[in-house]
Amino acid sequence: QVQLMESGGGLVQPGGSLRLSCAASGSIDNIYAMAWYRQPPGKQRELVAAWSNSGMTNYADSVKGRFTISSPNTKNTMYLQMNTLKAEDTAVYYCNADLSAGSGPRGYVWGQGTQVTVSS
Numbered sequence: 001q002v003q004l005m006e007s008g009g010g011l012v013q014p015g016g017s018l019r020l021s022c023a024a025s026g027s028i029d030n031i032y033a034m035a036w037y038r039q040p041p042g043k044q045r046e047l048v049a050a051w052s053n054s055g056m057t058n059y060a061d062s063v064k065g066r067f068t069i070s071s072p073n074t075k076n077t078m079y080l081q082m083n084t085l086k087a088e089d090t091a092v093y094y095c096n097a098d099l100s101a102g103s104g105p106r107g108y109v110w111g112q113g114t115q116v117t118v119s120s
Contacts, residue, residue, distance in 0.1 A: 002026035002101045002109050009093060009114030016118070017083045022095030022111055024076040031072055032106065033098040036080045038091035038116075045094070049080060062088070085118045092116075 008020040022034065035050035049059045049069035057069055066085075072078040082089065095111035 001104070002028060002097075002099065004095045004097060004109055004111035006093070006095050006111040006114040009116045011117045011119065012085055013120050014086055014118055016085050017081070018085065018116060020080040020082065020093055020095075020114060020116075022078050022080075022097075024072070024078075024097055024099070024109075027102040028076055029100045029103065030106075031076065031097060031099045034069075034072055034078050035096045036069060037094045037096060038089075039094070039113075040088075040091040043091075048093070051078065082116075085116075087118050090116060090118050 003025050005023045008018055012018055033052040036048040037045050038048050039045040047060060048063055049067055051057050051069050051071055059067060066083050068081040070079040092113040093116050094113045097109045100106045
């Protein structure tokens with residue numbers, strides 16, 4: 001019922017910037033938290049940045065000062081602004097939401113992922 005649709009990935013040079021979008025659609029009742037994860041080639045998926053409806057945010061040490069996560073807007077779209085990109089940021093980036101929808105139970109929903117490649 002609920003779908004997370006990611007966009008904004010692509011190929012950028014080191015030092016460049018990208019803004020990833022995650023649009024949540026469906027009969028959403030509440031969004032408790034949203035987060036960005038990434039999975040580099042040959043590595044496990046890791047948390048990049050997270051937002052909760054208390055207003056708190058947290059970031060992986062590797063992206064602090066370079067990445068910024070937004071709160072979801074009134075159309076349930078949130079963003080990850082990525083600046084000063086490094087080759088080590090190359091990964092498939094996934095959006096995740098902790099939400100309830102359609103009067104159903106609270107649970108996690110994942111997006112399909114979007115590829116970010118940082119290379120010269």
